[in-house]
Amino acid sequence: MIKLNFSKLDGLVPAIVQDYQTGEVLMLAFMNEKAWQKTLETGLAHYYSRTRQTLWQKGSSSGHVQRVKEIYVDCDNDTVLLKVGQVGRAACHTGYRSCFYRRVEGETLVVVGEKVFDPEEVYGK
Amino acid sequence: MIKLNFSKLDGLVPAIVQDYQTGEVLMLAFMNEKAWQKTLETGLAHYYSRTRQTLWQKGSSSGHVQRVKEIYVDCDNDTVLLKVGQVGRAACHTGYRSCFYRRVEGETLVVVGEKVFDPEEVYGK
Numbered sequence: 287m288i289k290l291n292f293s294k295l296d297g298l299v300p301a302i303v304q305d306y307q308t309g310e311v312l313m314l315a316f317m318n319e320k321a322w323q324k325t326l327e328t329g330l331a332h333y334y335s336r337t338r339q340t341l342w343q344k345g346s347s348s349g350h351v352q353r354v355k356e357i358y359v360d361c362d363n364d365t366v367l368l369k370v371g372q373v374g375r376a377a378c379h380t381g382y383r384s385c386f387y388r389r390v391e392g393e394t395l396v397v398v399g400e401k402v403f404d405p406e407e408v409y410g411k
Numbered sequence: 412m413i414k415l416n417f418s419k420l421d422g423l424v425p426a427i428v429q430d431y432q433t434g435e436v437l438m439l440a441f442m443n444e445k446a447w448q449k450t451l452e453t454g455l456a457h458y459y460s461r462t463r464q465t466l467w468q469k470g471s472s473s474g475h476v477q478r479v480k481e482i483y484v485d486c487d488n489d490t491v492l493l494k495v496g497q498v499g500r501a502a503c504h505t506g507y508r509s510c511f512y513r514r515v516e517g518e519t520l521v522v523v524g525e526k527v528f529d530p531e532e533v534y535g536k
Contacts, residue, residue, distance in 0.1 A: 287518070288515055288518065288519075288520060294461065295420070300425050300439055302427050302436055302439060304436060308434075309433075309434030309435070310434070311427055311429060311436065311492050313485070314425055314427060314485065314490045326515075336419065356514055356515075357514065357515040358511035358512075358513060358514050358515070358523075359511070359513050359514075359515065359520055360438070360439065360510040360511050361503055361504070361505050361507070361510045361512070362510075365439045365510070365511075367436050367511045378486055379486070380486050382486070385485040385486045385487075385490070386483035386484070386485050386490075386492045387483075387486070388483060388484050389481055389482065389483050389484075390413055390451075390481075390482040390483070390484060393412070393413065394413075395413060395484055
């Protein structure tokens with residue numbers, strides 16, 4: 287298994303997630319060593335949830351899994367870039383395609399992203 | 412100034428840096444509140460160096476500054492995405508265009524990125 291440097295962020299590395307077809311950045315998540323291992327083994331994106339303090343397969347409750355097409359490692363071995371096929375078209379739990387659906391315009395955030403599902407229908411109320 | 416949540420990573424937020432024309436992910440860096448403020452004020456990317464523990468304007472020694480074209484904020488207000496014009500064509504101190512110049516192929520990392528400068532010529536030996 288390719289070795290990453292998990293020491294800089296208390297056992298985690300950031301993972302940038304990009305749509306492999308459009309290049310759109312979908313989200314940022316964190317991986318611990320187990321999540322990295324599971325991602326390599328299964329070809330499905332796994333992360334570590336800092337709030338729930340647990341390993342997490344992206345899409346396990348929503349069905350919106352991420353099929354990993356390519357993985358890049360940065361110059362310091364402490365960040366990875368995943369190019370994924372996003373099942374269900376949305377990476378964000380808010381229902382937007384990308385977590386980065388708001389753009390800074392002066393002093394405000396303007397919603398510019400595309401909403402592709404209703405969170406209540408997917409996760410319940 | 413747009414408020415971000417700096418509390419999750421000891422006063423920092425990750426900043427994903429993407430070429431605004433090609434969509435290529437160039438690097439990941441971290442910002443403290445001061446770096447965020449300076450980036451908004453100047454339109455040039457500023458970060459916080461965790462190793463040097465100091466505010467840092469990208470390109471201040473190499474001349475390879477990043478002109479910020481658009482900024483996106485994620486759903487949790489704890490990560491930003493900068494779309495930049497990369498002066499000098501290279502974001503990585505190794506001389507590669509992107510820090511993510513190596514791709515995972517099985518058990519090895521294969522260099523696939525484009526090298527656009529010689530670090531010794533830019534930074535000295």
